[in-house]
Amino acid sequence: MIFEGLNEKFQNIFSQLKRKGKLSEKDIQEVNREIKMALLEADVNFKVVKQFTKNIGERAIGQEVLSSLTPGQQFIKIVKDEMTTLLGGEIERMDFVQGRQNVYMMVGLQGAGKTTTAAKLANLLRKEKKFKPLLVACDVYRPAAIKQLEILGDELKIDVYSEHDVKDPVGIAKRGMQKSIEGHYDLVIMDTAGRLQIDEALMDELVNIKEAINPTEILLTVDGMTGQESVNVANEFNRLLDISGVILTKLDGDTRGGAALSITYTIGKAIKYIGTGEKLTDIELFYPDRMASRILGMGDVLSFIDKAQSMMDDEKAKELEEKFRNQDFDLNDFLDQIKQIESMGSISSLLEMMPGANKKALKNVDLSGADTKKTEAIILSMTQEERHKPGIINASRRRRIALGSGTMVADVNRLLKGFEQSKKMMKQMSNPSMAKKGRMKLPFM
Amino acid sequence: MELSLYERMRNKLLKTADNFKEKIENVMYMGSFDDDFFDELEETLILSDLGAQTSVKITESLRAKIKETRSKSKEEVMGFLKEILVEMVQVETEKPQLPTIMLVVGVNGVGKTTTIAKLSERYKKEGKKVVIAAADTFRAAAVEQLDEWARRVGVDIIKSTTGADPSSVIFDAIGAAKARKADILICDTAGRLHNKVNLMKELEKISRVINREGDGFSIHNLMVLDATTGQNAINQAKVFHDCVEIKGIVLTKLDGTAKGGIAISIIDEMQIPIEYVGIGEKSEDLIDFDPKKFVDLLFE
Missing domain, CATH: 3.40.50.300 (P-loop containing nucleotide triphosphate hydrolases)
Structure with missing residues (x-):
């Protein structure tokens, strides 16, 4: 997880702030000291930390926070602004020159x-x-x-x-x-x-x-x-x-x-x-x-x-939406989806971009590509008919598939169950009442 | 020999040492040992990559010592500080019993492969029979890199192709080490970030294979750390140590860093000895680490 320790510390500091209806100068100094230690422990250069906390202190003790109705929020905003500035402010793109080297x-x-x-x-x-x-x-x-x-x-x-x-x-x-x-x-x-x-x-x-x-x-x-x-x-x-x-x-x-x-x-x-x-x-x-x-x-x-969009193929997405609606989604599409997610990078790197993602809970979850490989092997060990109509996969077929993919029958069962569940979820999502609220357009939903 | 090593270490580490002593002297310059002094000392220690926790520990010990002795002399306080550091870095070292298997682990780009090359050259010079196992089957050209080193140093290498199962390479290598009556089998592994669960599991598997197959060999795993890493080095060491028991640490790239502090902080927090430090690119630039001399150098 990127910046795991630091972001935990900041969340703690901020949650104390949010509870306060009013911030005194002393509160701000206290918080500033905590921020300073958090940054130092995070190997941020000492001079940078000094400047950073000084800027925050000056802005916070000035009009901006003390007169605000939600001083905690206001303070957090200042920290975010200052950190953005520290990281360079505006995004700076490379100088690309088309047509020359x-x-x-x-x-x-x-x-x-x-x-x-x-x-x-x-x-x-x-x-x-x-x-x-x-x-x-x-x-x-x-x-x-x-x-x-x-x-x-x-x-x-x-x-x-x-x-x-x-x-x-x-x-x-x-x-x-x-x-x-x-x-x-x-x-x-x-x-x-x-x-x-x-x-x-x-x-x-x-x-x-x-x-x-x-x-x-x-x-x-x-x-x-x-x-x-x-x-x-x-x-x-x-x-x-x-x-x-x-x-x-x-x-x-x-x-x-x-x-x-x-x-x-x-x-x-x-x-x-x-x-x-x-x-x-x-x-x-x-x-x-x-x-x-x-x-x-x-x-x-x-x-x-951005990442989802850069990897998404518009044509395919439309085709898929069609399939959702007609309940035509089969294991071949399922495999496609999994591969598409995988091509976006590791799942954990995606998850950590989500706001409120619980970093601690994610820490011990194995979100490696190993499972994807297993899933792929299982689906590829099925016949086309089985992939299209998973309903026909009985016990003996399961055994054959497990043998063919080098997995256990339990893995096959888990996959089929997961597939059924996602199908159910899709049915709910493509149902018209949901659609009015705005359909998700991400490629794997 | 011993002296020249020390001298070389001193020359290479001069920057580290100069910096550290100079900074501490600057703090002392104020002459009084009040709260401001301790705050500033703490900051200085953190700046030298000793980490917040170790730095607080050091300043607290020093505070107690000064209170106890009521000392007001700069020289004495400097002496106390040195004593505290020396005590901090004393941990028991354990020499590997031959024949031994060394699994070399660490995150990406710390210098595992280069360290292995230097180690095998050193052991070979001591007249030991060395076999190395190229179990970094992940990074492009890692096997070729080690192969080239093996050729230059003149030791046997057991390898497979990129993408092969590293445990199987280790399995084969142990077989070969037994057959060839090797004294030391050094196993290279792919660099992995310690928070990648699946990669750490792979390492556990490799370690299991060594435990199961390596009868007759002692196991002496080494972790390679980059001296320019900050406090993250401690996290790395903790997680790797949980995964495979680390017997010793190799601290590389110590010639570039102006902060040797991570060495002290690592020993303090992990209680694992640093066995070697890398202070340059050449094979003789991997030297034995003597914690006491290291602290001496910081104060010279």
């Missing part, structure tokens, strides 16, 4: 996730902006780093420029650019080797690559779990390379997000994307206000809808 350079510490992020980004921008991407493998130090990029490129069907047994990253970058021009690639992403910001020789190398290829964006990849050090890392990379933005990775861990809250404020460069999972589609645009909502435990429905 966009050259991105990925930089960062070892193990931050540059190679994976490079592949994720190429895949996302190909889909959203119709770019023709080329990945260039400039990490000549880590064994098999080039191979890793090649494998990812292969998986995503994205071209990779690499040179084996060449130890000159600047040369590779230059020749990669040459190849991108010859091949009419309009997006080039350079993966570079991880390095510590205090390693002068390797930092010089980055400066040389920058000079050689003149990138349109230099993206600093930062592990979302980084502690107080994140600020030093960002400062140093920014000082030497004048980076254009930040990508935060591993936000699907239970990090409290200190890095997210500290970097933009410190170096004045926006976080542009976040990595939220192991799948190659687990990358999202960064929205400061939505992230503030998530940190404060207010949920993020907007991102959820």
